[in-house]
Amino acid sequence: xxxxxxxxxxxxxxxxxxxxxxxxxxxxxxxxxxxxxxxxxxxxxxxxxxxxxxxxxxxxxxxxxxxxxxxxxxxxxxxxxxxxxxxxxxxxxxxxxxxxxxxxxxxxxxxxxxxxxxxxxxxxxxxxxxxxxxxxxxxxxxxxxxxxxxxxxxxxxxxxxxxxxxxxxxxxxxxxxxxxxxxxxxxxxxxxxxxxxxxxxxxxxxxxxxxxxxxxxxxxxxxxxxxxxxxxxxxxxxxxxxxxxxxxxxxxxxxxxxxxxxxxxxxxxxxxxxxxxxxxxxxx
Numbered sequence: 001x002x003x004x005x006x007x008x009x010x011x012x013x014x015x016x017x018x019x020x021x022x023x024x025x026x027x028x029x030x031x032x033x034x035x036x037x038x039x040x041x042x043x044x045x046x047x048x049x050x051x052x053x054x055x056x057x058x059x060x061x062x063x064x065x066x067x068x069x070x071x072x073x074x075x076x077x078x079x080x081x082x083x084x085x086x087x088x089x090x091x092x093x094x095x096x097x098x099x100x101x102x103x104x105x106x107x108x109x110x111x112x113x114x115x116x117x118x119x120x121x122x123x124x125x126x127x128x129x130x131x132x133x134x135x136x137x138x139x140x141x142x143x144x145x146x147x148x149x150x151x152x153x154x155x156x157x158x159x160x161x162x163x164x165x166x167x168x169x170x171x172x173x174x175x176x177x178x179x180x181x182x183x184x185x186x187x188x189x190x191x192x193x194x195x196x197x198x199x200x201x202x203x204x205x206x207x208x209x210x211x212x213x214x215x216x217x218x219x220x221x222x223x224x225x226x227x228x229x230x231x232x233x234x235x236x237x238x239x240x241x242x243x244x245x246x247x248x249x250x251x252x253x254x255x256x257x258x259x260x261x262x263x264x265x266x267x268x269x270x271x272x273x274x275x276x277x278x279x280x281x282x283x284x
Contacts, residue, residue, distance in 0.1 A: 119177035124238035133174035202228030221252035
């Protein structure tokens with residue numbers, strides 16, 4: 001939802017900018033904020049008290065004055081974006097959502113394998129591969145719908161995770177177009193750690209763990225078939241150089257141990273709160 005006004009005394013444009021600046025200064029991405037529906041206007045807009053601020057906005061879920069909502073701050077610039085979370089679901093939903101995501105990913109990768117194959121000739125540069133992937137999707141409405149379905153479910157998974165874990169689930173098939181069944185988790189703290197699992201040609205099942213900072217990038221690689229990782233190692237090193245501007249320290253490949261949870265998203269199963277997403281994207 002897009003906020004169209006502020007509480008008493010903040011109706012003018014300059015006041016709006018001050019209030020937005022104050023909101024940005026007082027909140028951080030990933031933070032949870034409680035909100036309460038105050039009242040409904042005749043034009044269908046609602047006054048909502050969020051993070052100590054009265055906001056006039058259009059709600060995309062059913063709510064009544066007095067209802068409590070929980071929000072996660074998803075972005076602060078260029079717009080303030082919140083996502084509302086609804087109560088009423090159990091922690092067991094995340095394993096179910098992961099299964100649904102993997103099924104949707106399989107539908108996309110099986111039906112649209114030629115699209116991914118078309119990326120094999122694109123140099124191993126994240127931006128170049130993403131742009132090529134987006135061009136191919138824009139020319140194929142059915143492929144776009146299948147890919148979007150997988151990303152939609154992934155969004156529900158992310159909305160179900162505790163904000164204080166600072167973790168986000170990712171699906172970026174353009175990065176390694178030779179790979180299938182890719183899934184990843186990115187954790188942000190002092191350093192950024194990205195762990196990914198996939199199936200990759202001669203290497204079989206793989207798992208990578210990249211830790212990157214301002215001055216170092218360290219990649220740990222494990223594979224079902226370590227002797228088949230030559231091309232993969234070259235590709236991963238080139239992607240890291242392009243994205244981080246650093247020469248990575250490469251460790252491995254070592255022998256990958258069996259993961260009974262089917263991939264790195266299984267690491268989320270112990271980090272699930274007793275609520276899941278309400279599917280509301282909120283813009284302040």
